[in-house]
Amino acid sequence: MYKLFSVDDHIIEPADVWSKRVPERFRGAAPHVIEEDGREVWVYEDRRNTTMGLNAVAGKPREEWSLEPSRFTDMIPGCYDPVERAKDMRSQGIFASVNFPTLPRFGGALFATFDDKELASACVSAWNDFVLDEWCAADPDMFVPMVICQLWDPKLAEAEIRRCVDKGAKALCFVEDPLPLGLPSFHHPEHWDPVFATCQEADLPVCMHIGSSGAGAVGNALAEDPYTPAIVPIAFAFASAARASINMMLSPIPRKFPDIKLVWSEGGIGWIPAALERADRQWERHLWSHNDELRPSELARRNMWFCMIEEPVGLKYRHDFTVDRILWESDYPHADTPFPHTQVQAKEVFDGVPDDEVEAITYKNAEQLFHHTLVAS
C-alpha cells in the first residue's frame, strides 16, 4: 500500500462557519445559507451565490458529474464534515491532507471584493478559526492547517498570518497572481513584502491553486459561451500554473526572499522541463543575466514545489526537473480525485518508479515542506 500525503484537497464549508464566529453586528452581512426556490444558497453583503459545493462530485457516478450540488445533502458528508473526511482519506491510504477553501475561492480572494473591509477581515479570521479550531482540530494528524489572509492589505495580512501561526498554522493559501484581481503584481518592488517576509520567517509554504486569480478574459469568455463544454478549461488548467509560476520566477519575490517556499497546486508537472528551458532562454536573450545571477530554472528548483495527481508523462520526465520538488495531491472532492480508487490508480501511475522516488513524491517531500509527520494508522 502507498502511504499518501495529499497537498491539495478542498473543504466545502458548513453553513455556520461565519455566522457562529463573526461579531454580532456582521451576522447579517457575513456568509450564511438560506433556503430559496427549493435549494440552498449562500448570501453575503448584497450578493447570492449558488455554489454550494463547487464540483463536489466525490463518490458519485460519472453520469452525475455535470450536476452541481444544490444543497449539502446532495454531497457525501466527507465534503463538509472533517470526521467523515478523515475516514474517507484513511480508507484511501491518505494520512495527511492540506485543504483549500471553496466559498472564499481557492486563494481567499472573495473577501477582497467585499465593500465593507472590516466585515471582510472578520470573515477571513472566521474561516481561519474554523480551519484551526474545528476542521483541523477534529483530526490533527490528518489535517495540515492552512490559512488565508487579507489580500487587499498586506500589513493586515501579516498580522493575521502571525496570529494563525501562533495557533498552529503550517501553510498560507494565497493567489497565484494578484494582478488579474486588480491588486499590485508580484513585480511591485515592495508591496507584498509583509506577506512573503512573514512566511519566510515562519517557514510557512505559500500554496497557490490553479484558478485562484480568476480565469482572465479568455476563461471568463469561455464560461459565458453557451457552446464551450466545461471540459475545455479543465483540460488546459495546467496553463494557469505555468503562467503564474513563470511570472513568479521572473519576479523579485524569490530573489528578495531566498528561503521562501512556493507551492503550485494542481498545475501538473509534465510541462515544467520545457517551460524552464524557455524561461531560461528568454532570460539569457533579453539580457536579464546582466542584472541578475539567478536563472528562472534555478529559482524553480530552489523555491518552488509542483503537484500532480496522476501524470505518467510528468513522472517520465521527472529527472528533467527534480524529484524532490514534486508533491502528490488527491483533489477530494473534485472530479479529478482518484477517490474511491486511490490505491489502484497510484499503482498504475507509480508502477516502475523506484521506491525512494515514489516515497519522496507521495509523502516525504510534503512531510519536510509542511513540517507535518505522516502518522499511518
Add this chain to the structure above:
Amino acid sequence: MYKLFSVDDHIIEPADVWSKRVPERFRGAAPHVIEEDGREVWVYEDRRNTTMGLNAVAGKPREEWSLEPSRFTDMIPGCYDPVERAKDMRSQGIFASVNFPTLPRFGGALFATFDDKELASACVSAWNDFVLDEWCAADPDMFVPMVICQLWDPKLAEAEIRRCVDKGAKALCFVEDPLPLGLPSFHHPEHWDPVFATCQEADLPVCMHIGSSGAGAVGNALAEDPYTPAIVPIAFAFASAARASINMMLSPIPRKFPDIKLVWSEGGIGWIPAALERADRQWERHLWSHNDELRPSELARRNMWFCMIEEPVGLKYRHDFTVDRILWESDYPHADTPFPHTQVQAKEVFDGVPDDEVEAITYKNAEQLFHHTLVAS
C-alpha cells in the same frame, strides 16, 4: 548545412500597402503612415498606432532590443523589403518562408475592429493582394503565400479565401481563438463552417500564431503593469498555443472537417505530451467518450502541426508526440529569431537527432503541408 523551411516569419508592411491598393474613397481612412513628433506613425480610421515594426530587432545587438523601432529606417531592410528578406533568408540556409502580418495583427484581427466594415474588407483584400502580387511575387521560390480573411463575416471570408486561392494562396492566417475577440467560439455548431470547409476543400493549412487572439485579461493587466518586465509574457507565451490548441481539440471543427490542417505557430512543442495526456484523461473522465469516438490526442496527431525554433527539451520528447507533426520556424525579425546565426544554432539544437527526423522537422513536413517544394539555391 541544414536546409530550412521556416513556417513562421513576419512581414513589416511597407507604408504604401493599403494606400496604393484600396479604392480612392477609402484612402484617407485606410492605414497610411504620417510623420509626427519626429517619428513615423500608422493612422487608420480615427486611430494612431506607433507600432512601426513590432519587436523587429533582427540584426541588432541585444542591448538595443528593448527599443521599438520608431521609423522604417530603424530596421534592417529585410524587415519590409522582400528582395532583401530573401537574401537574409538564403544567407541562413532558409529557402522557404511563411509570413504573418504585423499591422493587421498576427491573425488579421485588426480589421474586425474597424467601424466601417466595407473599408475593413477592402483592407483585408489589399493586404492579400500585397502578399500575393508584391511580397511573394518578388521571390516565388522563397515565399509561401498566406492570406488573411474577414473574421467578422465567415461568408465574406469564404469568398476572399476562394479569390486568393485562385491567385495562388497556399495557407490561411487565422486567429487561435475567436472568443476573446468578441466573436463566436470554435464550439459554435456552424458559425465557422464556411471558413474551415473552404480550407479543407482547397487543402489550405490554417496557421494560428500565439498572441493572435489578444492577450486576455491577464496579459492586458500585465501589459499595463508598470513593474512587470516584457520578458514575462514572452517566457510563458507557449501557454497561449496550449490553451488554444486544446480548445480546438475539444471543439467540433476537426470532427466536422476530418481533413482540416491546423498549425499552431510559435507555441513550442515540449509541453505537448503532458497536455495531450491531460486532455485525453479529462475526455475520458467527463464521459466525452460517450458522444465522440476521437480522443484529443488522436485529433492532435491527425489534424495539427506544432512549431519550434530552438527547443532541445521538446526535441528530446518528440517521440512522445510525433515527428511528422513538428515544423521549424525562424521568427525573423523578432527577438526569438536565431538570425544571423541560424546554422550554428540549428547544429546545437539538432545535434544527435537522426538525419531523417531532422529533415522531416526542418523542411520535409512543411513541404508536404504547404505544397511548396524547397529550392535550395
